[in-house]
Amino acid sequence: xxxxxxxxxxxxxxxxxxxxxxxxxxxxxxxxxxxxxxxxxxxxxxxxxxxxxxxxxxxxxxxxxxxxxxxxxxxxxxxxxxxxxxxxxxxxxxxxxxxxxxxxxxxxxxxxxxxxxxxxxxxxxxxxxxxxxxxxxxxxxxxxxxxxxxxxxxxxxxxxxxxxxxxxxxxxxxxxxxxxxxxxxxxxxxxxxxxxxxxxxxxxxxxxxxxxxxxxxxxxxxxxxxxxxxxxxxxxxxxxxxxxxxxxxxxxxxxxxxxxxxxxxxxxxxxxxxxxxxxxxxxxxxxxxxxxxxxxxxxxxxxxxxxxxxxxxxxxxxxxxxxxxxxxxxxxxxxxxxxxxxxxxxxxxxxxxxxxxxxxxxxxxxxxxxxx
Amino acid sequence: xxxxxxxxxxxxxxxxxxxxxxxxxxxxxxxxxxxxxxxxxxxxxxxxxxxxxxxxxxxxxxxxxxxxxxxxxxxxxxxxxxxxxxxxxxxxxxxxxxxxxxxxxxxxxxxxxxxxxxxxxxxxxxxxxxxxxxxxxxxxxxxxxxxxxxxxxxxxxxxxxxxxxxxxxxxxxxxxxxxxxxxxxxxxxxxxxxxxxxxxxxxxxxxxxxxxxxxxxxxxxxxxxxxxxxxxxxxxxxxxxxxxxxxxxxxxxxxxxxxxxxxxxxxxxxxxxxxxxxxxxxxxxxxxxxxxxxxxxxxxxxxxxxxxxxxxxxxxxxxxxxxxxxxxxxxxxxxxxxxxxxxxxxxxxxxxxxxxxxxxxxxxxxxxxxxxxxxxxxxxxxxxxxxxxxxxxxxxxxxxxxxxxxxxxxxxxxxxxxxxxxxxxxxxxxxxxxxxxxxxxxxxxxxxxxxxxxxxxxxxxxxxxxxxxxxx
Numbered sequence: 001x002x003x004x005x006x007x008x009x010x011x012x013x014x015x016x017x018x019x020x021x022x023x024x025x026x027x028x029x030x031x032x033x034x035x036x037x038x039x040x041x042x043x044x045x046x047x048x049x050x051x052x053x054x055x056x057x058x059x060x061x062x063x064x065x066x067x068x069x070x071x072x073x074x075x076x077x078x079x080x081x082x083x084x085x086x087x088x089x090x091x092x093x094x095x096x097x098x099x100x101x102x103x104x105x106x107x108x109x110x111x112x113x114x115x116x117x118x119x120x121x122x123x124x125x126x127x128x129x130x131x132x133x134x135x136x137x138x139x140x141x142x143x144x145x146x147x148x149x150x151x152x153x154x155x156x157x158x159x160x161x162x163x164x165x166x167x168x169x170x171x172x173x174x175x176x177x178x179x180x181x182x183x184x185x186x187x188x189x190x191x192x193x194x195x196x197x198x199x200x201x202x203x204x205x206x207x208x209x210x211x212x213x214x215x216x217x218x219x220x221x222x223x224x225x226x227x228x229x230x231x232x233x234x235x236x237x238x239x240x241x242x243x244x245x246x247x248x249x250x251x252x253x254x255x256x257x258x259x260x261x262x263x264x265x266x267x268x269x270x271x272x273x274x275x276x277x278x279x280x281x282x283x284x285x286x287x288x289x290x291x292x293x294x295x296x297x298x299x300x301x302x303x304x305x306x307x308x309x310x311x312x313x314x315x316x317x318x319x320x321x322x323x324x325x326x327x328x329x330x331x332x333x334x335x336x337x338x339x340x341x342x343x344x345x346x347x348x349x350x351x352x353x354x355x356x357x358x359x360x361x362x363x364x365x366x367x368x369x370x371x372x
Numbered sequence: 373x374x375x376x377x378x379x380x381x382x383x384x385x386x387x388x389x390x391x392x393x394x395x396x397x398x399x400x401x402x403x404x405x406x407x408x409x410x411x412x413x414x415x416x417x418x419x420x421x422x423x424x425x426x427x428x429x430x431x432x433x434x435x436x437x438x439x440x441x442x443x444x445x446x447x448x449x450x451x452x453x454x455x456x457x458x459x460x461x462x463x464x465x466x467x468x469x470x471x472x473x474x475x476x477x478x479x480x481x482x483x484x485x486x487x488x489x490x491x492x493x494x495x496x497x498x499x500x501x502x503x504x505x506x507x508x509x510x511x512x513x514x515x516x517x518x519x520x521x522x523x524x525x526x527x528x529x530x531x532x533x534x535x536x537x538x539x540x541x542x543x544x545x546x547x548x549x550x551x552x553x554x555x556x557x558x559x560x561x562x563x564x565x566x567x568x569x570x571x572x573x574x575x576x577x578x579x580x581x582x583x584x585x586x587x588x589x590x591x592x593x594x595x596x597x598x599x600x601x602x603x604x605x606x607x608x609x610x611x612x613x614x615x616x617x618x619x620x621x622x623x624x625x626x627x628x629x630x631x632x633x634x635x636x637x638x639x640x641x642x643x644x645x646x647x648x649x650x651x652x653x654x655x656x657x658x659x660x661x662x663x664x665x666x667x668x669x670x671x672x673x674x675x676x677x678x679x680x681x682x683x684x685x686x687x688x689x690x691x692x693x694x695x696x697x698x699x700x701x702x703x704x705x706x707x708x709x710x711x712x713x714x715x716x717x718x719x720x721x722x723x724x725x726x727x728x729x730x731x732x733x734x735x736x737x738x739x740x741x742x743x744x745x746x747x748x749x750x751x752x753x754x755x756x757x758x759x760x761x762x763x764x765x766x767x768x769x770x771x772x773x774x775x776x777x778x779x780x781x782x783x784x785x786x787x788x789x790x791x792x793x794x795x796x797x798x799x800x801x802x803x804x805x806x807x808x809x810x811x812x813x814x815x816x817x818x819x820x821x822x823x824x825x826x827x828x829x830x831x832x833x834x835x836x837x838x839x840x841x842x843x844x
Contacts, residue, residue, distance in 0.1 A: 005559075005813075006558070007813055008562070008812065008813040008816055008817065009558050009559055009561075009562030009563075010558065010562075011813065011814070011816075011817035012562040012565055012566055012816060012817045012820050013558070013561055013562050013565055014817065015817040015818070015820045015821040015824070016565035016566075016568075016569065016820055016824070018821070019821060019824040019825060019828070020381060020382065020385060020386050020389075020824070021386055023381075023382050023828065024382045024383065024386040027382055054421055055421050055422065056421075057419075057421055060373075060418050060419070060421070063379060064377065064378075064379055067377075067378040067379045067382070067383065068378055068831070068832060068834050071378060071382075071828075071832045074832050077828060077829040077832040077833065078829070078832060078833040080825070080826070080829035081829040081830050081832070081833040082833075084577075084826060084829065084830070085581075088782070089581065089780075089782045089783050089786075090781070090782045091779045091780060091782070091783070092775065092778065092779035093779065095584075109593070235833070
C-alpha cells in the first residue's frame, strides 16, 4: 500500500466516523423539540423502558419512531431529501407531493368506493331531514386545475357517482362549484382555497340555491404570511402565501358561537381567530379550525334565512361569506360530531337550506364521517 | 434491526464500534468475540425479543452436534446419527416455524376441510442461520473443517450480526480462522467502511426509490402494457439493489471487524444465460445447494434423466427456501426448466449468439421470473406477464404509466447503469493513472461523506424502507 492509498484510507475512515460519530453525538447533546411546526404534529418522545415493553417489541418500535422524530437537523435533512428527489432524480413528485407553476400540490386519484360511501352517508342524513331544501356539491383538489400530467381527482366521475347515488332522493340538488374555481384560487403552499378568491364560488352557490352572492361589501384584510401544509410536508422553504380574510360589510354585527365539547353548550367567540396566524396551523384563523358545531348569525342579513352546512375545513373560510345572504349559518363537521347528536344541539329548522359540501380529500376518505 | 435505519446507524453501530475497539485484543480474541456476540444478541433481539432464544438454542445445538460428530469420528453409524440429529434439529425448526402453516393450509385444501393454522411469526433470518449451522455440521462430518469446541466462538459465528439475517450465507470454514485470529487494519476498516456505505446507498438511495415505483405500478389501476413493463423493470432493479446492497453492507461490516465474507453478487444482470445468472446471483445460496444437495444427489456425473431430476429437486428447494408460497415454488421450477433447456439444448446456441441477443434473452426471462417471485399468487403473476406482451392489456400505455415513466426516468437510468460493471471499470481506469489516483484519494472519501448524509436525509424523512430478504 503506497502513501496515496494510505492517505485515502485515512480520509475514508475520517469521513465515515465523522458522519456516524458526529450525528450520534449531536443527537445526544441537542434536546429534540416537542412539536414539529412544519409538519404540525407532536414528535415522538423517548419510550419508557420496561421488561413488558421490550418483550412485546413495543419499546423497539417506539424507539425507532423517537430516533427518527428527534434526529438533529431533521427539517434540514427532510429538505435535503426532497431536493434530492426533485432536483437530482428529477422526479415529478415526492410521494405524490409536487411543486409546479401554481405552487405545491398533491396527486390524488379518485377512490370510487369511498365516494360511494360518502354518497350513502349523505343520503342517510338527507332521509332524516323533513322540511328543507337540500343541496350538495364538492370541492375538487387544486391538482385538478394545476394541469399535472398525472390524472388527478376525476371531477366528472365524482359528479357521476354522487349523482347516481343521490338520485334516490330527488330533493337533493347538485350545485356546481368546480367550474367556478381555478388553480389560482388556492394557496400556493396549502391544499385550501383562499377566502378572498371565493367570489365565484359564492356566486355559483347563490345561482344554484337562490340567493344573490358575491363579495360585495367585504373588505380584504391581510393577516400575515402563511406556510401551508404542503410546504411542511415537502420541507421546502417555499415562498409563503399572504393570508387575508374578508371582513366588514355583512360581518359587521355578525356573531359566532362554538359548541364546547366539555360543557356541551355554545360559547361565543370571534369569527376570525387572529392569534392562530402565528400558531401551528394558520388556517385555524377561520372559525378556530377544528370545531364540531358552529352557529354564525347575522342580524343585518337581508332576510331570515338559515343554512345548515355539512362541511370540512374548506367550509370554515366559505361560511362567513354566506352571511351576506343568510341570517344564520350552522356549520356541522361530521368528523368531530356524530349526526345523531345534531337534533340535540342544532335541530334543522323547517324551510331551511341544507348544503352538503365536501372536498375531494373527504370524499376519498369517507369513513371519517360520523353519519349515524 | 435494519442496517438502513437511524437506530442502527447512529445508536447501535457507533456503540458497537466503540465497544469492539476499546476491548483489548492482545493475547486472545475472546473479549472481542464476546463483544461481537453481545452486540449480535442485542441486534437480533431488537427485532425478535423472543426468537433470540430460538436462535441461541439452534446455535448451541449445532455446536453440541459438532462435538458429537467429532467424538464419534471413528464410529460411522454414531457419527452419521449425530449428523442426522443436527439436520433434524435445524431443518425441523425451519420447517416448523416457516412452513407449517403452508403445509396445513394446503392439506386442508386437498382434504376439502378446515384445519387450524399455527399463525407463527417467521423468525427473522431463520433460513440463513439454519443453513450456516448445517454447513458446519455437514462439513465437519465430511472432514472438510475442524471441530469448534468453544461455544462462544461458535455462537459468535452463527449470530454474527453483519450476516445474521440476510446473508451472505457464510460457511463455518470461511471464518473459522478469523474467529481464532484476525486483525483489524487501517486498510480493512477503510475498505469495509466504503463497502458498507456503498451498500447502504444502493439500498436507501436506489432500491427504496425503485421499490416505490414497483409498488405503484404493481398496485395501480391502469392495465396497460407499459405499466406492466415498468413494474417488471422496477422490481428487477429493486430486488437487485436491495439484496446486493444488503450483502455489500454485511461484507463491509465484516471487513471492519476483520472478517472476509464471501461475495454474494457479481453483476448478475450482465449474464448471457440463466445458468450464468445463477453463478452471479446470491452466490452463497446457489453454492450451498450445489455442495450440500446437488452434488450429493449425483450432480453431473449421472445419466441425463437423473441429472434433470437432480436439477429440478435443487431448484424446487431453492424456490421453497425463499418462502412458504406456491409462487416461490413456481419460481424455482421456472428456473429449473430454464436451466434444463439451456443444458440440453439452448446453451450452445446462446454461447454462439450475438451478445445483445443473449443478454436480452436473459433479462427478459429474469424479469418474468421476478414477476412470479413477487406475486401473492400465480394468477396475478400470469396477468402481469400477459399484459407485458399485450394479452389483457388496456393498451400500450396510459396517462399514468407515461407519467411514472417520465418521473422515474433518472432513478431507472441510474439503476440500469449501476447494475453493470461500468462504474467500477471507470473507477479502475481512473485509479490506473497518477492524476486519477490523486483525484480518487479526495473523491472517494467525499463520496462516502455525501452518501452517508444523503442516506441520513432519506431515513430522517421516514421514506419507504422495506427489506425483501428479511422474510426469508
